[in-house]
Amino acid sequence: MKISFSIYSSWRLRSLRRIAQPAQWPKSLCLVLLFVFALAGPLAAAATDDVPSYIATEKGLNRFALSANGKSAPIYVSADDYPGVARVAKHLQADIKQVTNAEPQLTVGKKAPKAKEIVLVGTLGKSPLIDKLVRDKKLDVAGIAGRWETSLIQVVEKPMRGVDRALVIVGSDKRGTIYGMYDLSEEIGVSPWYWWADVPVKQKQNVYVLPGRHTEGEPAIKYRGFFINDEAPALSGWSQEKFGGFNHKFYDKVFELLLRMKGNYLWPAMWGNAIYDDDSLSAPLADEYGVVLGTSHHEPLTRAHDEWRRYGKGAWNYNTNKENLQEFWRKGMERMGTNESIVTIGMRGDGDEPMSEGSNIALLEQIVADQRQIIADVTGKPASETPQIWALYKEVQDYYDRGMRVPDDVTLLLADDNWGNIRKLPKPGEKQHSGGYGIYYHYDYVGGPRNYKWLNTNPIPRVWEQMHMAHKYGADRIWIVNVGDIKPMEFPLEFFMDYAWNPDKWPAERLQEYTVTWAEEQFGSQYAQPIAEILATYSKYNGRRKPELISPETYSLTNYREAERVVEEYNQLVEKAEKIYQEMPAGYKDAFYQLVLFPAKASANLNELHITTGKNHLYAKQNRAAANDMAAKVRELFEKDQALMKYYNEELADGKWSHMMDQTHISYTYWQQPEKDVMPTVKLVNVASGAKMGVAVEGSDTWWPREKGQAELPEFTPFGQQTHYIELFNQGKDPFTYKVQSGAPWLNVSSMQGTVEKEQRLLISVDWQKAPTGVQQVPITITGPNNTTVKVQAVINNPVDLKPGVVKGFVESNGYVSMEAAHYTRAVDRGTIEWQLIPDLGKTMSAMSPFPVTAETQQPGGDSPRLEYRMHLLNAGEVKVHAYLSPTLNFNASEGLKFAVSIDDAEPQIINMHKEDSEGAWNKWVADNINIQTSTHKIDKPGEHVLRFWMVDPGVVLQKIVVDTGGLEPSYLGPPESYYQPEKANQ
Ligand code: REL
Numbered sequence: 001m002k003i004s005f006s007i008y009s010s011w012r013l014r015s016l017r018r019i020a021q022p023a024q025w026p027k028s029l030c031l032v033l034l035f036v037f038a039l040a041g042p043l044a045a046a047a048t049d050d051v052p053s054y055i056a057t058e059k060g061l062n063r064f065a066l067s068a069n070g071k072s073a074p075i076y077v078s079a080d081d082y083p084g085v086a087r088v089a090k091h092l093q094a095d096i097k098q099v100t101n102a103e104p105q106l107t108v109g110k111k112a113p114k115a116k117e118i119v120l121v122g123t124l125g126k127s128p129l130i131d132k133l134v135r136d137k138k139l140d141v142a143g144i145a146g147r148w149e150t151s152l153i154q155v156v157e158k159p160m161r162g163v164d165r166a167l168v169i170v171g172s173d174k175r176g177t178i179y180g181m182y183d184l185s186e187e188i189g190v191s192p193w194y195w196w197a198d199v200p201v202k203q204k205q206n207v208y209v210l211p212g213r214h215t216e217g218e219p220a221i222k223y224r225g226f227f228i229n230d231e232a233p234a235l236s237g238w239s240q241e242k243f244g245g246f247n248h249k250f251y252d253k254v255f256e257l258l259l260r261m262k263g264n265y266l267w268p269a270m271w272g273n274a275i276y277d278d279d280s281l282s283a284p285l286a287d288e289y290g291v292v293l294g295t296s297h298h299e300p301l302t303r304a305h306d307e308w309r310r311y312g313k314g315a316w317n318y319n320t321n322k323e324n325l326q327e328f329w330r331k332g333m334e335r336m337g338t339n340e341s342i343v344t345i346g347m348r349g350d351g352d353e354p355m356s357e358g359s360n361i362a363l364l365e366q367i368v369a370d371q372r373q374i375i376a377d378v379t380g381k382p383a384s385e386t387p388q389i390w391a392l393y394k395e396v397q398d399y400y401d402r403g404m405r406v407p408d409d410v411t412l413l414l415a416d417d418n419w420g421n422i423r424k425l426p427k428p429g430e431k432q433h434s435g436g437y438g439i440y441y442h443y444d445y446v447g448g449p450r451n452y453k454w455l456n457t458n459p460i461p462r463v464w465e466q467m468h469m470a471h472k473y474g475a476d477r478i479w480i481v482n483v484g485d486i487k488p489m490e491f492p493l494e495f496f497m498d499y500a501w502n503p504d505k506w507p508a509e510r511l512q513e514y515t516v517t518w519a520e521e522q523f524g525s526q527y528a529q530p531i532a533e534i535l536a537t538y539s540k541y542n543g544r545r546k547p548e549l550i551s552p553e554t555y556s557l558t559n560y561r562e563a564e565r566v567v568e569e570y571n572q573l574v575e576k577a578e579k580i581y582q583e584m585p586a587g588y589k590d591a592f593y594q595l596v597l598f599p600a601k602a603s604a605n606l607n608e609l610h611i612t613t614g615k616n617h618l619y620a621k622q623n624r625a626a627a628n629d630m631a632a633k634v635r636e637l638f639e640k641d642q643a644l645m646k647y648y649n650e651e652l653a654d655g656k657w658s659h660m661m662d663q664t665h666i667s668y669t670y671w672q673q674p675e676k677d678v679m680p681t682v683k684l685v686n687v688a689s690g691a692k693m694g695v696a697v698e699g700s701d702t703w704w705p706r707e708k709g710q711a712e713l714p715e716f717t718p719f720g721q722q723t724h725y726i727e728l729f730n731q732g733k734d735p736f737t738y739k740v741q742s743g744a745p746w747l748n749v750s751s752m753q754g755t756v757e758k759e760q761r762l763l764i765s766v767d768w769q770k771a772p773t774g775v776q777q778v779p780i781t782i783t784g785p786n787n788t789t790v791k792v793q794a795v796i797n798n799p800v801d802l803k804p805g806v807v808k809g810f811v812e813s814n815g816y817v818s819m820e821a822a823h824y825t826r827a828v829d830r831g832t833i834e835w836q837l838i839p840d841l842g843k844t845m846s847a848m849s850p851f852p853v854t855a856e857t858q859q860p861g862g863d864s865p866r867l868e869y870r871m872h873l874l875n876a877g878e879v880k881v882h883a884y885l886s887p888t889l890n891f892n893a894s895e896g897l898k899f900a901v902s903i904d905d906a907e908p909q910i911i912n913m914h915k916e917d918s919e920g921a922w923n924k925w926v927a928d929n930i931n932i933q934t935s936t937h938k939i940d941k942p943g944e945h946v947l948r949f950w951m952v953d954p955g956v957v958l959q960k961i962v963v964d965t966g967g968l969e970p971s972y973l974g975p976p977e978s979y980y981q982p983e984k985a986n987q
Pocket of ligand 1: 482
């Protein structure tokens with residue numbers, strides 16, 4: 001599929017907004033704006049508009065020279081400020097040096113150094129100098145004081161005696177100041193991924209900060225973070241080799257990355273690891289940085305799961321071992337001390353398993369009460385004063401649904417189904433739980449139906465769609481995403497953090513722009529567009545089915561040329577990426593390789609590997625000599641896969657990412673990963689001497705002359721796929737010659753005679769200018785060695801009254817109509833409800849969904865909200881309508897999410913997309929990443945019809961509709977879109 005990235009922007013992802021620029025604007029305009037700002041409140045006025053960067057490389061009136069002519073302005077941090085602020089100031093110092101080659105002087109002390117221009121960094125209430133500027137009315141902090149994590153960057157003229165101009169970076173709190181510094185770093189050209197993905201620093205000779213006030217306001221989501229999980233073998237092997245394990249040196253890099261992305265919350269690695277216990281310097285370092293430490297959903301009271309293995313006495317069972325468990329947890333709270341943390345409460349079974357049969361709600365409530373008592377005892381404060389979460393993960397949500405409650409101050413961490421589909425959201429209008437709600441989301445998972453932990457498989461449009469709902473339904477206290485090994489989730493991870501900071505900034509229609517901007521921040525503007533396209537497309541393709549679930553049977557080898565299209569599309573992507581890689585400056589290659597080229601290549605290769613294995617199996621069944629070539633190709637692709645991993649591990653960035661691609665991903669037989677990658681099983685055929693012709697046709701897996709029945713091609717119509725193929729293949733060792741005879745002069749065959757060594761594909765097409773109208777059966781006769789003759793029937797349907805370009809809407813061919821949701825004829829909005837396109841969401845194109853997502857349930861019919869699809873059907877009779885929906889879950893605990901379908905004026909049929917409420921159904925939805933719902937409809941006469949897709953519940957996301965008029969063949973993605981003449985009216 002071709003995505004067009006029409007919107008181009010150079011807005012930054014998280015740049016602080018400029019609030020005013022009085023010195024450069026005409027006075028009258030300033031007065032008007034001042035008035036507008038005054039009405040809207042100190043920061044709110046300009047905070048809704050994006051502005052381009054607040055950095056310039058040219059000198060200008062009242063611009064602050066951060067670095068000019070080889071000299072950088074000194075940085076000053078008060079000795080009274082947080083040590084974390086001083087630590088990050090060192091990063092700022094290093095960043096400015098990297099960008100400009102001129103290292104600024106950094107002073108952390110009681111007195112600022114003497115300089116005409118100076119960078120003053122400080123936290124309100126922690127920096128006497130900045131507090132004095134506020135008192136002297138030289139710095140207005142009205143919009144930031146008392147706010148959460150808010151920073152302000154402002155150029156202040158004559159801040160104090162002897163100083164002409166200062167660049168003040170002030171924070172409302174510790175993280176506010178830190179974010180201000182990292183924002184400046186990013187703005188001057190240091191990506192948050194400069195270390196974690198080797199993104200080159202964008203060097204500049206001179207750097208100026210524009211006058212005015214720059215702020216990004218408060219984050220929409222209070223705690224934003226990620227969970228390092230499932231970290232063996234990749235991240236574990238890497239951290240062991242590079243840092244000696246998951247120690248404070250490793251976490252130093254993690255904390256920095258998190259904060260550069262303006263995150264604040266971390267669940268540390270826990271597969272045999274325990275952050276507090278492994279290295280006593282790690283947790284204090286987190287606290288110094290301002291990273292809020294938690295433990296994962298099943299590790300109560302800050303104690304890592306592995307610590308129970310290390311120190312626990314007796315069984316992990318509250319019924320039988322309460323005292324020891326309490327003691328264990330108490331130690332966790334004592335150790336936490338005053339470190340800023342969010343404490344997990346509740347209990348699951350040992351090793352993240354459900355609790356035993358005997359566990360019940362009363363017992364769990366007791367556990368929570370006892371845990372809170374420990375929290376209160378140890379902290380000496382009421383439990384409600386320590387932030388806590390209770391994660392409604394897996395069976396724990398069932399306890400909640402059955403009535404279990406925890407005290408109101410605890411944040412309820414709602415979860416997805418481990419596959420990116422949120423299971424539960426607060427009810428709109430429901431009394432707000434004072435602890436609020438959060439979301440635990442997955443980009444990586446170990447569990448059924450299958451692990452997915454090798455590559456990034458998370459297209460951001462679906463993440464957007466789910467997290468948009470979370471935001472709108474009020475789950476805004478905490479967002480945490482399971483990122484596995486961190487790499488290779490760089491792109492979706494940063495999207496998660498940016499979206500959490502300001503969801504309103506990124507409506508669906510700006511997602512492509514987000515991707516371009518991200519690409520630009522890493523690689524500069526020259527290739528930003530094509531790189532964004534590759535990023536979006538490889539994740540889209542990987543989102544169709546996790547690589548771990550791909551098998552030789554996934555894509556149809558015979559219908560709709562599905563498998564070969566998949567290979568072709570992936571390979572085109574790789575070709576584009578390779579071209580950019582060759583062209584781009586050497587300094588960018590490592591970053592580009594890990595962020596773009598490698599995932600595209602590795603995914604393309606993996607898909608081709610399985611599809612080629614499928615071809616080998618099919619060919620072997622048909623006894624084709626070429627089956628053995630396919631087997632050889634499988635070996636080649638398998639070796640290429642291993643070579644790609646080896647390059648990533650050993651050569652990329654001189655071995656910096658050693659072990660990072662240790663994850664096995666081939667030869668899964670059940671949910672758990674294989675011990676090692678094993679080449680898929682291939683079949684070899686014995687090729688006899690001599691020549692023997694076999695003939696296969698598109699749409700069938702059998703061959704002739706073995707098959708007695710008639711060989712028939714899919715139907716030709718002016719409205720469908722314009723060529724169909726016949727394959728001639730050799731079952732023997734020696735080449736043979738063939739001759740083809742077409743039964744009509746207007747039925748073209750790409751080659752009328754020739755020699756076949758192994759195989760030859762003939763493309764058949766119709767010259768519509770010359771073909772008669774009506775339905776014709778035309779034989780194509782192929783004669784091969786030993787007078788073997790095979791007759792293939794071509795059916796040509798050239799309707800009298802239906803002409804391309806004249807007919808409107810979609811047209812049936814080959815027994816189906818396949819319609820992309822985005823290609824509706826008419827979208828009918830009503831009241832506040834409107835249909836919106838979510839660009840690029842879904843397996844084949846884009847998706848449509850009704851908004852707002854909190855809208856009331858609708859009664860379908862009459863003039864209620866609907867999408868209409870005009871289609872031309874060739875016959876009367878019964879048809880089946882398959883609606884392809886994103887596998888959204890029943891997040892509002894109703895009977896299930898519903899929509900309705902009707903054709904023409906028939907009564908809408910209401911369909912519950914969750915009517916099959918079984919583990920089997922869910923397994924299929926998530927594995928296939930689609931929920932297909934089918935309804936049956938009567939068509940009274942051939943001709944034009946209107947299919948209506950009605951809104952019933954919000955949250956239903958339609959990707960495509962396939963109408964089966966009797967000829968639909970099995971495939972994974974559904975048939976490619978049918979012929980259609982676009983026509984959009986009355987939207
Ligand atoms: O993905 C999840 O949330 C869980 O499977 C993990 O939290 C779990 O701890 C797993 O890594 C095993 O311990």
